[in-house]
Amino acid sequence: MSRKPASGAVVEGIDFDRWAVVLCKPDAVERDLVDAVLKRIEGAGVCVRARTTLIAEPWQAHVAYRDMLADPGRFPADLPARIDDAYSGQRVTVALAHGGPDIHARLRRLIGHTDPTKAVVGTIRGDLGNDSIVAATRAGRLVRNLVHTSDDPASARRDFGTWYGPGRTLKISDFDRCSVILCKPDAVERGLVDAVLERIAATGATIANRREVTVQSWQAHVHYWDLLVDRDWFPDRDIPACLDDAYAGRSVVVALAYGEPGVHARLRDLLGHFDPTQAAPGTVRGDLGDDSLAAALAEKRLVRNLAHTSDDLAAARRDFGTWYGAGRRDLLIPELPAQSTAAEA
Template identity: 70%
Template sequence: MSRKPPSGAVVDGIDFDRWAVILCKPDCVERGLVQRVLDMIRASGVTVTDRMDVVAQPWQAHVVYRDLLAEAKRAPRDLSTYLDEAFADRPVSVALAHGEPGIHAWLRQLVGHTDPTLAVAGTIRGDLGDDSLSVALAERRLVRNLVHTSDDPDAARRDFGTWFRDGDCLADPVFERCSVILCKPDAVERGLVDAVLDRIGAAQVAVSDRLDLTVQAWQAHVHYWDLLVDADWFPDRDIPACLDAEYADRPVTVALAHGEPGVHHRLRQLLGHFDPTRAAAGTIRGDLGDDSLAAALAERRLVRNLVHTSDDLDAARRDFGTWYGARRRALLSPLSPPRQRTSVDT
């Protein structure tokens, strides 16, 4: 079966009002209930296509449950550990659901209450669930409730990018040679984007596919998921609020950097220390930065340090999905000859 959606609408990001992602969780797979769950969804009048069986990576669960990770008052302190135990390196099945506008609310009703013991008969969790929230709390884990579907069109777009990447990309060597450059709002507002990209391009790296965009809040949350997970390290700051203040609805520029294996480490060295006052001369932040960690702490905000590049090949894969999306996968083809900072259509 094709790993691509049957219509260009999903890939083009046009029709997420009518599309949702179905995630059959590890307990559903282990109990052999995936087909029954998908059949119940089909029987409700929803078209189900493109089933894909995958092994979940930790970041995928973090992204799917980013809202809980960001709301420390509503989630247990060790939620990230619970997520890793429930999902990391365990099999899941995902599929696409297509229907009328409002499909997301309809599916959530069909799935039923989070706690299977409170889910009514006729719902998936009510009929097939065998766990309870009280048992999960007693055992300090997540409740096993079989299935998740996208909450709304924005969540469907995010879920699609999380799970429905090209099936071969997990082993795709392109990310060993490709990094994502994020010129942050302070770089844009100070008019330094060209200077930053020129510095990177001069370091034997081909810079291509520049894209100017306005950040959606979820992109900042996914990009900085590690800050959200480790919010306890920053007791003096509200990390979700800081991310929204620095990024949401503000302009950034992204581009791709192509080089030899090891490009991620070399670019991070070129950027310099995250605190511009500690970045060495000759680095981008050392030469162009005008903020400091001390000032950021005093003002209870994030430090403004101009630019980010992907930490490693896994981060590059995630960054590409966050900022470029599945429909721009073709941009990852090898550059021949290298194209310098060409624009892409938004």
């Protein structure tokens, strides 16, 4: 017997703590204010992506206003009809906004009060709104207030499934926006995985698909292929044995980091020098590392330096196949359309 997924579990692989859905409502589209609204959001330091214009279906508006529809004691009896009148068959524009863990609260403050006449100057509704709840009530319709953003991570998950569709994920251009993070055995053993991932997330990267892996020898060999190919550079050490000693049968944690082009270089800079004693303060290895190349050489082993991130696009593709499996491209997210066919009709 199949089990229904938990409420709101319409998509996986996205860190909805850092992603919000922006809905530019029919009045924003009709008044040609979509660009102005999204520019205001970007001006607040939020990255806006996957903009899509579509024709709203009745069910989408019903889900979007589900809390109001399920609370008839507070709202007019004809609320379903008002929602249908406002949305069904009308153009809306949706987009994804990426920021820090406080993105939902920040965007809600930016858009302002539900009633544009009560929204303060500097908010989107306060500056661009031209309607009021009084006028809407008198006319028996919904207030026209331009834009909605997700209230919290659970709402963002539901909004994403409503407007983009379940099973869809964030657009990435193959691996140029995706890096694989490997938290090495020493990070796991020292209980530093969360600290490492929090440092990476603080750069604005979206962390997804975290998983713990018990390392097989082949994975360590593929990951460190360059050390094996150039093992004659290390005459004092048996590199295959060192890799097996350090990794085989031990636990690591891997995750995907999504960001803008250049994410690979930014994350490599964040990790710091491979020798923790040479890594600068403020880097992961400089602040959290407790080993040194000198100690590793003396003990004829690999240096313990907590984490790895993909060097570049090609490395990210190889790292993904190594740690997730080449057959798991479903984790990488199919591309979202720039604009829906329905909106072009």
